[in-house]
Amino acid sequence: MTSTSTKDQIIDKAFQLLLQRGLNGFSYRDISEPLGIKNAAIHYHFPNKLDLISALIDENHQVLKRSTSEFMAYGGEARHQLEGLFQFTLNQCDCGRPICMVGALAVDYNDLSDKIKSANESFMTDSINWLTKVVEVGREQDEFNFEGPGRRKAISILAIIQGARQMARGHGNVFLESMFDQVRTDLGIKV
Amino acid sequence: MTSTSTKDQIIDKAFQLLLQRGLNGFSYRDISEPLGIKNAAIHYHFPNKLDLISALIDENHQVLKRSTSEFMAYGGEARHQLEGLFQFTLNQCDCGRPICMVGALAVDYNDLSDKIKSANESFMTDSINWLTKVVEVGREQDEFNFEGPGRRKAISILAIIQGARQMARGHGNVFLESMFDQVRTDLGIKV
DNA sequence: GTTTATACTTACCTGCAAGTAAGGAAGGAA
């Protein structure tokens, strides 16, 4: 029996809620009740809601690092890394996280503190840089065949995934799979 | 001086707020205060919030019909119709509507009534059907050159626009323009 | 001239959200 600390339990629950319902879609009660604690306990660990969100962004970074380190390592087949990204996305949806952090924060973007905004931006930048490298290397290694700058291509792939996750609400993973097929096709991969 | 009815003013304001901040991002107060009316006046016209949202979805249909009828008419150059879609998207963002209806509803999708869900679905279906026709006709007419089924291609373009709008928060239209360039490239159009 | 419908306002209610202040249990350090 691994008894996780209350603080970790709060983060876990809030993280799950954020990626299910978005920033304004959950309250302290939604966290405290299922954990069997009181609202004030959350305030003890995170004085206000922005502190909580901040912690969730950090948590997101950690989770992403852990679950993407395998396929995100540079080198090797670019195709393998791309498939890792697809698989990761599918896993997230299967784990009840239909929207990603960027999507969860986008709607209420105005409310956010500068700290959170910049953390979000830097996450996006990291993702873009990584995928840019992947598609460029893939083109050099003759795995991919596409026109235009690699960076633009990378961003468009991330946008497609982002948009597809939104559109997929209510539909299943079949929808996402189909979008991935289109990305493969547009990258000149014969599926 | 065209004096619009209070009801129309409410719809206009709420529509604007919905596409700026999402479903849970605005309250009755945000509508009534700038219009100089009382909350109860909103309740008079729309008994509860779901009625309001319902009306906004209808409004969205109307707005879309009006502003897309020119380029959405079937026939003629497919390229022209595609560019119309791009221009429409840019206009929406310029008019302070950074997120589209589908995006605004996606985050809080669970809360929605079946009526709203199905209205949303049918809007998506319409859009997909239209764009499918456009890309397929474009391919037949040798304007476009791409692999794979037209429907899948159409959905992926809509997904890219959707995702790009989300990612563009905080950035400007330059970001969107760049995504459109990638779509053109992937459609085999020389920009 | 009275009735009736429309389009509101005033004045309220309930409920929940975020947040705070004070207190208590439990354990380690002096």
Place this chain on the structure above:
DNA sequence: TTCCTTCCTTACTTGCAGGTAAGTATAAAC
């Protein structure tokens, strides 16, 4: 043994959210 720290709970407060009920002004209908 007392003190201090950590991690909570109890018991509030404030404020706004959505919503309702009753009253009022205006104009058209009869």
